[in-house]
Amino acid sequence: MTSHTALLIIDYTNDFVADKGALTCGKAGQDIEPRIIQLADKFVKDDDWVILPTDVHTPNDPYHPETKLFPPHNVRDTWGREFYDDLADWFKVNQDQDKVYMYDKTRYSAFAGTDLDLRLRERHIDTLHLVGVCTDICVLHTAVDAYNLNYQLVIHKNGVAGLTPAGKKWALNHFEHVLGAKVID
Template sequence: MGKALLVIDMLNDFVDEKGSLYVGEGARKVIPFIKQKIEEFRKEACPVVFVCDSHEKDDREFEMFPPHCISGSWGSEVISELELKKEDKIVKKRRYSAFYGTDLDLYLRERGINELFLVGVCTNICVLYTAKDARERGYSVKIYKDGVASFDKSVHEFALQEMKNTLGCELI
């Protein structure tokens, strides 16, 4: 069976200082590591999946968070440091999990993927809920500790331990 890399929400609104929901310097620090992993997966001809927050202008999520990653906006685009290739899969999502309301599960199963490697932001939100949904669907999930970041170090650490201890993900 195969493996895939999920690059979660490495988007302008989260990772660029001018973004409307900037995660902070931690998001900038993981870029080189993520670039390296993308290249490794491409060299092995393993799928690279860019999971992208993509909201409607009146999305209910904006009751909790400032408007961000509005579909078609600069903020919803993958950061320029991570070069998209035509063979990469782009999954647009409106909720925290990359699986909720998307074709990600079908895409992975059609390719015989059973092992997922996760990088991106935010560790305690979209990475955590994507890991949870992946585990509930029977995927083996590995989290690159050097490839994830969040707004707050304590919730970042909590999410890593939650993924390891409760979900059975491997931290690498």
């Protein structure tokens, strides 16, 4: 039977999570790691999809809008772009499975400028579970695009972290009351 569900682990890298990351959520991001690993294991066990949309940048790109907003981050082939801590180990163990893969993205949304929608539709996926960072930036923009593309959304509030508690709280409210997402623990 074909699964219609995917877990998207968004931007869970050293630059966004580690204490010395260039644009880190810090402890809030680190605290969600057990939940992310737990969900990833469950999705693999249930033969569902686990996709890791991961920000990638070129430092000081004059054509990229984030260059003027944020310090260089998630630069290809750097420590900052590597998956954080236990997720790095989890990915090494699971990356050869057919339904687990990393996905490059260059904008906040995992859909912007990628063929993610096409790949999901080819696989008949209609429900997306979102975890990762930052709740009020990349997770939010991915959720908005998914909503506009008519995907069902499930946000795991214990699996997302923002740069600030207020940003996370606002985004969780937006997911539920504006995008109609199911927000669960």
